[in-house]
Amino acid sequence: xxxxxxxxxxxxxxxxxxxxxxxxxxxxxxxxxxxxxxxxxxxxxxxxxxxxxxxxxxxxxxxxxxxxxxxxxxxxxxxxxxxxxxxxxxxxxxxxxxxxxxxxxxxxxxxxxxxxxxxxxxxxxxxxxxxxxxxxxxxxxxxxxxxxxxxxxxxxxxxxxxxxxxxxxxxxxxxxxxxxxxxxxxxxxxxxxxxxxxxxxxxxxxxxxxxxxxxxxxxxxxxxxxxxxxxxxxxxxxxxxxxxxxxxxxxxxxxxxxxxxxxxxxxxxxxxxxxxxxxxxxxxxxxxxxxxxxxxxxxxxxxxxxxxxxxxxxxxxxxxxxxxxxxxxxxxxxxxxxxxxxxxxxxxxxxxxxxxxxxxxxxxxxxxxxxxxxxxxxxxxxxxxxxxxxxxxxxxxx
Amino acid sequence: xxxxxxxxxxxxxxxxxxxxxxxxxxxxxxxxxxxxxxxxxxxxxxxxxxxxxxxxxxxxxxxxxxxxxxxxxxxxxxxxxxxxxxxxxxxxxxxxxxxxxxxxxxxxxxxxxxxxxxxxxxxxxxxxxxxxxxxxxxxxxxxxxxxxxxxxxxxxxxxxxxxxxxxxxxxxxxxxxxxxxxxxxxxxxxxxxxxxxxxxxxxxxxxxxxxxxxxxxxxxxxxxxxxxxxxxxxxxxxxxxxxxxxxxxxxxxxxxxxxxxxxxxxxxxxxxxxxxxxxxxxxxxxxxxxxxxxxxxxxxxxxxxxxxxxxxxxxxxxxxxxxxxxxxxxxxxxxxxxxxxxxxxxxxxxxxxxxxxxxxxxxxxxxxxxxxxxxxxxxxxxxxxxxxxxxxxxxxxxxxxxxxxxxxxxxxxxxxxxxxxxxxxxxxxxxxxxxxxxxxxxxxxxxxxxxxxxxxxxxxxxxxxxxxxxxxxxxxxxxxxxxxxxxxxxxxxxxxxxxxxxxxxxxxxxxxxxxxxxxxxxxxxxx
Numbered sequence: 001x002x003x004x005x006x007x008x009x010x011x012x013x014x015x016x017x018x019x020x021x022x023x024x025x026x027x028x029x030x031x032x033x034x035x036x037x038x039x040x041x042x043x044x045x046x047x048x049x050x051x052x053x054x055x056x057x058x059x060x061x062x063x064x065x066x067x068x069x070x071x072x073x074x075x076x077x078x079x080x081x082x083x084x085x086x087x088x089x090x091x092x093x094x095x096x097x098x099x100x101x102x103x104x105x106x107x108x109x110x111x112x113x114x115x116x117x118x119x120x121x122x123x124x125x126x127x128x129x130x131x132x133x134x135x136x137x138x139x140x141x142x143x144x145x146x147x148x149x150x151x152x153x154x155x156x157x158x159x160x161x162x163x164x165x166x167x168x169x170x171x172x173x174x175x176x177x178x179x180x181x182x183x184x185x186x187x188x189x190x191x192x193x194x195x196x197x198x199x200x201x202x203x204x205x206x207x208x209x210x211x212x213x214x215x216x217x218x219x220x221x222x223x224x225x226x227x228x229x230x231x232x233x234x235x236x237x238x239x240x241x242x243x244x245x246x247x248x249x250x251x252x253x254x255x256x257x258x259x260x261x262x263x264x265x266x267x268x269x270x271x272x273x274x275x276x277x278x279x280x281x282x283x284x285x286x287x288x289x290x291x292x293x294x295x296x297x298x299x300x301x302x303x304x305x306x307x308x309x310x311x312x313x314x315x316x317x318x319x320x321x322x323x324x325x326x327x328x329x330x331x332x333x334x335x336x337x338x339x340x341x342x343x344x345x346x347x348x349x350x351x352x353x354x355x356x357x358x359x360x361x362x363x364x365x366x367x368x369x370x371x372x373x374x375x376x377x378x379x380x381x382x383x384x385x386x387x388x389x390x391x392x393x394x395x396x397x398x
Numbered sequence: 399x400x401x402x403x404x405x406x407x408x409x410x411x412x413x414x415x416x417x418x419x420x421x422x423x424x425x426x427x428x429x430x431x432x433x434x435x436x437x438x439x440x441x442x443x444x445x446x447x448x449x450x451x452x453x454x455x456x457x458x459x460x461x462x463x464x465x466x467x468x469x470x471x472x473x474x475x476x477x478x479x480x481x482x483x484x485x486x487x488x489x490x491x492x493x494x495x496x497x498x499x500x501x502x503x504x505x506x507x508x509x510x511x512x513x514x515x516x517x518x519x520x521x522x523x524x525x526x527x528x529x530x531x532x533x534x535x536x537x538x539x540x541x542x543x544x545x546x547x548x549x550x551x552x553x554x555x556x557x558x559x560x561x562x563x564x565x566x567x568x569x570x571x572x573x574x575x576x577x578x579x580x581x582x583x584x585x586x587x588x589x590x591x592x593x594x595x596x597x598x599x600x601x602x603x604x605x606x607x608x609x610x611x612x613x614x615x616x617x618x619x620x621x622x623x624x625x626x627x628x629x630x631x632x633x634x635x636x637x638x639x640x641x642x643x644x645x646x647x648x649x650x651x652x653x654x655x656x657x658x659x660x661x662x663x664x665x666x667x668x669x670x671x672x673x674x675x676x677x678x679x680x681x682x683x684x685x686x687x688x689x690x691x692x693x694x695x696x697x698x699x700x701x702x703x704x705x706x707x708x709x710x711x712x713x714x715x716x717x718x719x720x721x722x723x724x725x726x727x728x729x730x731x732x733x734x735x736x737x738x739x740x741x742x743x744x745x746x747x748x749x750x751x752x753x754x755x756x757x758x759x760x761x762x763x764x765x766x767x768x769x770x771x772x773x774x775x776x777x778x779x780x781x782x783x784x785x786x787x788x789x790x791x792x793x794x795x796x797x798x799x800x801x802x803x804x805x806x807x808x809x810x811x812x813x814x815x816x817x818x819x820x821x822x823x824x825x826x827x828x829x830x831x832x833x834x835x836x837x838x839x840x841x842x843x844x845x846x847x848x849x850x851x852x853x854x855x856x857x858x859x860x861x862x863x864x865x866x867x868x869x870x871x872x873x874x875x876x877x878x879x880x881x882x883x884x885x886x887x888x889x890x891x892x893x894x895x896x897x898x899x900x901x902x903x904x905x906x907x908x909x910x911x912x913x914x915x916x917x918x919x920x921x922x923x924x925x
């Protein structure tokens with residue numbers, strides 16, 4: 001059987017724009033890595049104007065019923081009983097060992113209805129967790145399309161096409177409104193660390209929504225952007241990515257491949273004193289014992305990078321797009337961790353990496369070495385542990 | 399009821415009483431909560447017709463583990479072993495009695511096959527020996543493969559060898575027989591159909607599978623743990639009456655200071671911060687204790703009594719997937735007298751009489767259950783406890799108990815176990831007995847039918863499974879009830895499982911409860 005990737009509801013609009021055929025696979029869907037051969041312009045739109053990103057491949061579950069709060073509160077690490085209607089929580093969820101299965105956003109659409117997004121299929125886990133509860137779980141991934149409108153001008157663009165009171169829509173809140181008459185749910189969320197919105201629309205309304213935004217956004221420089229641009233932005237924002245920075249406990253083959261929320265810099269999402277949830281006991285123990293690993297930012301020292309290239313007679317070469325992989329992190333020649341994502345930040349003008357290091361080396365300012373391949377040779381560049389996020393824009397919350 | 403309790407034991411069957419007696423002896427304040435009106439659990443007799451008493455589950459008197467009796471100082475009730483534990487009804491007036499004394503049995507078998515007659519004594523001796531090895535395993539917690547790997551099993555095997563329980567050849571035979579189908583095991587050795595069918599029927603007891611299923615070799619051995627040498631069915635009967643074992647455990651528990659409250663159904667196990675705090679009763683009252691030992695089956699306990707938010711979804715999933723699959727029904731008959739002419743000898747009815755002389759008939763009966771139907775020609779075995787214990791019936795009258803397979807709990811279609819289906823099966827059973835024992839029907843004063851649905855309603859056993867979990871190979875020893883829960887403690891602090899759903903399982907009187915209580919004590923009973 002031939003593998004055929006699914007296309008998102010926006011495909012008829014995005015496909016003609018992918019000039020270099022730089023497609024990629026995301027959760028079984030075909031999406032653009034970039035529309036231009038290089039993501040520079042798309043990244044610039046995220047930080048300076050507004051970018052339009054098709055994020056429909058996210059898994060989306062509609063969870064409704066009298067026990068919806070009870071189910072979700074036992075599922076995720078954050079306290080869902082304190083989630084107001086119209087609020088969105090970013091949260092991971094764990095297995096009984098307190099190891100992360102996935103992460104996503106949980107939106108409270110009304111008193112008894114939530115939408116959970118995830119990177120991986122979670123229907124089995126949700127259904128198992130809901131046993132004995134009065135709740136319905138529906139996988140609405142196929143018929144809910146999602147667009148991220150991200151960038152400093154996102155609000156201005158959206159205001160021209162939607163009657164919603166966007167000024168009152170706070171960070172991690174949502175509202176139900178319309179865009180040129182198309183019913184949409186607008187959430188003040190994103191994966192870029194910038195001012196931005198995510199728009200949730202019935203698949204039927206996807207194309208008119210795209211057209212409306214592109215038209216209204218033209219004077220503001222709205223730019224369709226692909227995953228490469230998004231990847232640069234999310235590394236600057238210090239946001240973890242499943243299957244890149246960590247692996248779901250469902251797929252871990254060995255204990256070393258497991259991560260707890262504390263080990264992913266997500267300790268702030270764990271409410272160990274709320275009601276029972278899967279993994280609570282293990283996470284309480286871990287909190288008491290102290291985490292083994294930490295997820296940190298690394299800033300790679302420019303001078304040391306320049307030196308390594310100069311030894312080979314070259315000027316420093318920088319990755320044109322974010323890399324995903326694994327690069328050893330060392331202290332005094334001994335490995336203390338590994339970096340899983342890295343990029344040159346066009347905005348910060350720094351070579352950044354996201355890394356796992358043992359807790360003892362997680363202190364801000366700790367000097368480490370990052371293994372890099374310089375002209376076919378393994379070298380070590382100096383780097384320094386930097387708090388996340390690298391980029392913390394005020395307008396993100398504004 | 400508001401007194402301070404150290405442990406609440408749910409259920410006053412053999413396991414609950416054994417657990418309570420063990421904990422009481424250690425000085426703990428123990429209260430046993432029993433939903434029905436009396437102690438005894440599945441062993442309890444009821445008066446099913448005026449003056450007629452029997453156990454609706456048709457439970458035999460099981461096996462009381464000697465190590466438990468020694469540990470608890472329990473006086474072991476005197477047992478009577480029937481001279482003829484098992485008889486095959488071949489045709490009216492024609493039987494194959496399998497006497498306990500193997501030369502006598504061989505003599506009867508010789509009429510059908512000289513070869514089988516020659517093989518029989520060695521076969522029963524081997525079964526006895528191999529069941530003896532299981533008896534070693536059944537008086538200690540199951541080997542802990544999950545955490546210590548195979549070393550633990552190896553050391554256990556060495557223990558068995560050291561004890562001279564088994565020689566090397568026997569061990570090899572044990573490992574060969576356990577996963578085998580009983581049919582292959584018997585085909586290996588015998589040619590007489592009736593003989594094979596009789597032995598095989600013991601290997602499918604309370605199983606929804608037939609004799610061609612893998613692992614029935616194990617079930618055969620399981621129910622022969624504690625059986626007298628030469629016997630291929632049951633462990634004998636308490637001389638002083640059908641409830642002697644549980645009565646002894648009951649008396650011991652009370653002597654050890656245990657409070658036993660009947661007519662007290664538990665509706666929920668209360669949990670706070672991953673630790674048990676007590677139970678809520680159906681009446682609405684609550685009983686507090688930092689420990690709860692449940693002898694309800696694992697599904698009834700985890701799915702029925704505990705709020706799922708406290709348990710790992712994976713664990714609940716595994717519990718939901720436990721095979722219960724009750725497939726046995728029981729019909730109790732009150733008889734004016736036992737048929738004489740063409741009837742079965744009283745010596746046979748004092749033991750078990752099987753009405754299925756063909757191995758394939760047993761398999762076909764199981765086929766129906768596989769597809770959610772009641773067997774067209776069910777396997778029926780009967781016994782007359784009134785011969786052993788005249789007091790269970792009015793003077794001169796009798797009780798006949800019929801065990802019936804296959805009557806699956808989960809039926810493919812229709813209205814489940816409605817009145818019509820119940821009556822139809824009871825009629826079929828009566829007819830089968832009357833064919834084998836002409837004149838039987840004329841003597842029936844009263845009959846009472848118990849289906850898996852009745853067992854579920856009466857005893858709270860999931861899917862009407864008297865086993866608390868089918869004895870398939872993936873659900874025994876360190877995998878009973880599920881891997882990771884085999885050592886009585888649960889992920890909830892203070893909650894222990896100790897019913898027949900735990901190792902060593904059904905038919906071992908008090909075994910699971912005793913081992914669970916010991917585990918609880920080992921874990922410490924500090925605050």
